Amino acid sequence: MSYRAILVLASLLLMAIFAGVALFGARLVDVRLQASLESEALRLKTAYELSQGELEQQMMALAGMVAADPEVIRLLKAAGATVEGEGNGSGGEEADLLRRQLYLHLRQHWSYMQKELGIRQMQFVLPGSLSFLRFHAPTQHGDSLAGLRWLLRDVERKRTAASGFETGRAYAGIRGAAPIFDSELRPGDARALVGVMEVGMAFDGYIERLSERTAVGFGVLLDPASVTSAMWENYRPPAPAEQPGACCYLLAASRGELADWMADKALPAYAGTFRNDLVDHQGHRFQLIRFPLRDYPGLQDPTRPPIGSVVIWQDVGAMIEASGDFKDKAFFNLAFAYAVTQLLVLFLVNLSRREWISQLLEQTARVKELSHQNEVLLMAAGEGIFGVDRGHVATFINPAAQKMLGYAPDEVIGNNLHSLIHALRPDGSAYDESACPIAMTLADGQARTLEENLRRRDGSSFPVQMTVSPIRENGVCTGAVVVFHDISELKEKEAALTWLASTDTLTGLANRRHFIAQLEAEIHRWQRTGFTSALLMVDLDWFKRINDTWGHAAGDEVLRHFADVLRRSLRRVDLPGRVGGEEFAVLLPGSSAEDALVAAERLRRNIENEPAMTSFGSIPFTVSIGATLLITGDDSPDQPLLRADRALYRAKAAGRNRVDGDFPDSLTPAGEPTSVA
Numbered sequence: 001m002s003y004r005a006i007l008v009l010a011s012l013l014l015m016a017i018f019a020g021v022a023l024f025g026a027r028l029v030d031v032r033l034q035a036s037l038e039s040e041a042l043r044l045k046t047a048y049e050l051s052q053g054e055l056e057q058q059m060m061a062l063a064g065m066v067a068a069d070p071e072v073i074r075l076l077k078a079a080g081a082t083v084e085g086e087g088n089g090s091g092g093e094e095a096d097l098l099r100r101q102l103y104l105h106l107r108q109h110w111s112y113m114q115k116e117l118g119i120r121q122m123q124f125v126l127p128g129s130l131s132f133l134r135f136h137a138p139t140q141h142g143d144s145l146a147g148l149r150w151l152l153r154d155v156e157r158k159r160t161a162a163s164g165f166e167t168g169r170a171y172a173g174i175r176g177a178a179p180i181f182d183s184e185l186r187p188g189d190a191r192a193l194v195g196v197m198e199v200g201m202a203f204d205g206y207i208e209r210l211s212e213r214t215a216v217g218f219g220v221l222l223d224p225a226s227v228t229s230a231m232w233e234n235y236r237p238p239a240p241a242e243q244p245g246a247c248c249y250l251l252a253a254s255r256g257e258l259a260d261w262m263a264d265k266a267l268p269a270y271a272g273t274f275r276n277d278l279v280d281h282q283g284h285r286f287q288l289i290r291f292p293l294r295d296y297p298g299l300q301d302p303t304r305p306p307i308g309s310v311v312i313w314q315d316v317g318a319m320i321e322a323s324g325d326f327k328d329k330a331f332f333n334l335a336f337a338y339a340v341t342q343l344l345v346l347f348l349v350n351l352s353r354r355e356w357i358s359q360l361l362e363q364t365a366r367v368k369e370l371s372h373q374n375e376v377l378l379m380a381a382g383e384g385i386f387g388v389d390r391g392h393v394a395t396f397i398n399p400a401a402q403k404m405l406g407y408a409p410d411e412v413i414g415n416n417l418h419s420l421i422h423a424l425r426p427d428g429s430a431y432d433e434s435a436c437p438i439a440m441t442l443a444d445g446q447a448r449t450l451e452e453n454l455r456r457r458d459g460s461s462f463p464v465q466m467t468v469s470p471i472r473e474n475g476v477c478t479g480a481v482v483v484f485h486d487i488s489e490l491k492e493k494e495a496a497l498t499w500l501a502s503t504d505t506l507t508g509l510a511n512r513r514h515f516i517a518q519l520e521a522e523i524h525r526w527q528r529t530g531f532t533s534a535l536l537m538v539d540l541d542w543f544k545r546i547n548d549t550w551g552h553a554a555g556d557e558v559l560r561h562f563a564d565v566l567r568r569s570l571r572r573v574d575l576p577g578r579v580g581g582e583e584f585a586v587l588l589p590g591s592s593a594e595d596a597l598v599a600a601e602r603l604r605r606n607i608e609n610e611p612a613m614t615s616f617g618s619i620p621f622t623v624s625i626g627a628t629l630l631i632t633g634d635d636s637p638d639q640p641l642l643r644a645d646r647a648l649y650r651a652k653a654a655g656r657n658r659v660d661g662d663f664p665d666s667l668t669p670a671g672e673p674t675s676v677a
């Protein structure tokens, strides 16, 4: 993989990691914001409910206090009797008088309660839910609240104080009601209930105070049905019709935003369950919480629908902005961290790359140096070196090899080397490639050192000592290197030494040691094959005289002449040798006694007929020859030599220039040695 690809891949990976972290972080911030909005919604809902509970308690306490006022009890008791006496409803003049007395009695309290406690409603009801006096609507009285006001009904029935939200004729809000009992106790009976006293607080005052305490907006919306079915028209809160787009009556709102949203139809759809929404309005973002408002009857009878909803809202722009700012900051920090990391990665990768490159350059330089050294070695080596691949095709050849083989590099490289320099043996016979040591090393991967003959470009061959070494790559033999040197000189010296060691220098015939060795070998061969061989002992007659007459040098020339005649008189397979001063022996392989005698006689005659033509003149001479056969029982050269000697002796003794034989009886029917003269 290239450096660029690694860099791009690393950068992409880094980018992906940081993008993942950024997305995860952003999601986390959103989730936390959502969670805090939800907990805030619950907190505010709870605050509202607790506050309403407290308010109800206050209302009940206040109602209880008023209901305990003896003057109130007296007036109500009287009012009950009077109204009943005057035909119920509002009653007559008497009832009006009592109503007026009651009003005057509590007028100051009413003023105080309105001003200081935010009380908006105060009503006295006679048993049977007959409205006697509304301080908040003094002209409205005498109407029956039976079936409309569950709270009053329950207080009358249960004879105990109660509280709750309820919509009445002239007022919708939180009320507390307390029973008014007759102060006179009748023995054995409970105190008589003379009426119910009720106070109510308007929502606007209540939620305004709540709003001040919690710094959020509160509002109460009433469903049209719950308003129109209960309230007198002129006491109703602003109707939906008066606020285009509004779904409900706006009973109260601590701030103006709710009315605006209703007018702008900006309120999210509401289906009577808890909601927690974000609403954008006039450049602000609000958290808007809405939940059902259940009135007192609704709490008694769960099948009754809620009569409206409570709306709580607060400007969460700053909170969301802070969250956004946090996200922006975190994103900026992350982007910065990414940039720094990316730079660091680039820097480190670049550093590593430089390190790699410097190591690579160093390695390359070392490889070059080694390669140069190898090349110098190859070039300078006195030994021939060439390389072949697996197919025996030459891959390189050094100058020494080129010189020894007579080939230029381009004539060798790329060609099958075996067919060039190894295909023919020195005798011209074909050299099969499978038997070639180079091919063997290519096949078995084994190094080998051996002597071979290579062929030059001019067709001549020369002996070499070669070492074939396999070239291995990953454990597989991919070729071979051959190192060789010319051993022609060595071979020649060896041959000369061998020749010297085995040849008589004067005559060029085999010397005694070589002849005896050959004779011994022939004895063994004969024993193996059974083919007879003969042995002649030849001695120059009166040779001392020749020396004495012509001198020793002439004698030497005679000896050389004799050797020449001897060679010419024999077959190629016969081996002549000089075994003594003027004593010679001839081994005649495969010859019978007759053959031996014929050969000996031919030799004798040739010598006799061919005087030695020496620098000292023609010197005639003769030879005596003793012949024998190799026979069973011969286990060393001494025995046949002795027999041949014996025959020679007899030939000498018989007058010389003759042939005598010493053969086993079977070969000489007469049992006498054969003599030829």
Ligand SMILES: Nc1nc2c(ncn2[C@@H]2O[C@H](COP(=O)(O)OP(=O)(O)OP(=O)(O)O)[C@@H](O)[C@H]2O)c(=O)[nH]1
Pocket (backbone or CB within 6 Å): 506, 539, 540, 541, 542, 543, 544, 545, 547, 551, 552, 553, 554, 555, 556, 559, 580, 581, 582, 652, 656
């Ligand atoms: N010129 C010369 N003479 C040699 C050489 N070797 C041996 N002689 C001589 O050969 C002669 C051999 O003589 P003898 O053993 O008496 O035998 P002969 O004179 O040949 O007599 P017969 O063998 O009985 O016929 C000696 O005088 C040796 O000095 C040699 O290499 N060169």
